Amino acid sequence: MKERVFFEEFDSLYYFHGSTQSWAMQGFHFHKQYEIILFLSDGALLEIGNRSYNVKAGDVFLLNNKEYHRTSGAVGKPHNRYVLMFDPEIFLAGCSETFGYEFDLFFERRPENFVHRLHLSEENLSKIEKLFLNIEREINEGEEKEEQVKLRLAILNLIVELNEMYRFFLKEQKDTSSENKIRKTEFKDPILYRNRIEQIKKYIVEHVNEKLELDDIAKEFYMNRYYLSHYFKKETGFTLQQYITNRKVVEAKAKLKSGYSVTEIAAQLSYNSDSHFIATFKKSTGITPKKYAQEKKKNSNNE
Template sequence: MFNNIKHQKETIDDFSIERTKRTEAYNMKSNHFHDGYEIYYMFKGERFYFIKDRTYHVRAGDLVLINMYDMHKTTEAYSPSHERLLINFRPDYIQTMTNGMEEKFYEIFQTFPVLRLNVREQGSLESILRKMIKEYEDKKEGYQTYLKLLLVEMLLYIYRHIKKNKIKPMEYHNSLHEKVSEIVRYINNHYMDLLTLHSLSKQFHISPYYLSRIYKKVTGFSFVEYLNQVRINEAQKLLKTTSLSVTSIAEKVGYENPTHFGRVFKKVTGISPLKYRKTFL
């Protein structure tokens, strides 16, 4: 039996694929987001998956689509045992092979993030995934090109599936998840304001202690951890896309003290705001 072993992982330029099987308890240690797209497929087991503003109960046969910069994190559901496949790729990875379809493919990451597939649909998708796994295991001549072709095939399959079916948002796991999602959306829309646990507790008529406890339970984040991550996420975008000063960006994302902003930014990203900006010059 495999025990918390990470199977096959392949990274090619702007693409990575990783298959993992675990039999012991595991929770992602940190929240994160990417400047690329993520596809997560659950072969076996179940997980709670926080994406952007709510938590989903992901089960075997579910397909998860993570848009660029959407914060996400998985935590244990009711059983620690699970097996999943994870694919990450940057937008320009498939651009030369899509004949102008890439924008339509990227649209699938802006719909509902979790697709619950039926048995036939699972079989079709898993057929493509198993080919991908075999390609990077065998590494025959031209496997990088074939992996890219298989990714395009999978994206086209998902795109057609969404267009063909009337996809509806998944129901909340319970009323507690729905309430926390409401709080998360409020934070996402007001991160630039002076937000505290006490101000939120007044806004939603919940005691600070209870709010802190349910927020961590449902999302996997503490309130402060999540708020800082949202703010730093926005700061990264501004550092990459504008010429605003670090002080101005700090103020825009909710930090009154630029020094404190710098400390939080480095804690989250590992580098200072100025060094981060220089990497994109």
């Protein structure tokens, strides 16, 4: 996908119930919240990664916080929907262990034949809409501790009901003949999750002589600094700063072998001072740059 994908900031909880006219997102976006959308009107187009869904009234969708997406309402028609977005690190924290239930099952550990869209029958549509309205009521009740507990339980209740509906749908599909089975779906992480992380690693190598600050890299790749830090570590096992330091040390070793002085290398790799470079190198390797250069020279002479 050549279009830019933007990280968008929301509060830990976002709720919308209503209708808008001829509404469309300008580009693909993603956010750190899980999202549940229930459409009450026909005609919208929901694009998730490389997949597109022509929406019908009664369609519900589950999106995780790694999927880039955008929605466009039908031109000239009302776009009526429920939207619930919630930060899983806040609203699902500890819940799976406490209840012994996988609340994030269809957000994270999806089966291969999972599709985002679940079309609700009249009875199920009414049930899910009531659960959305329960959440809406708890949100409107206020921010007292008791209301927040009720709100969290209302969200969990919605997730449980949707999980059961998805399970039934998938079982029903599995039991049909092979000719009618739904095709397998590839769940591709967004560019900013795997491919973009690879691009950032390449960028660091190519610009290793520069200062390389987190904010500057985030701006270069149109990413939120929080998201960049979180998913860089998740993908590589290193924090962004650790990776930058490692690459600079690799480059410094090559320069030391080539006979550059500590002062020259510190300047070339954009360290604040010689002492900063020496301290960073020693912390990473266990020895000073000077000692490293001496050992390499000694080993070279002995060969």
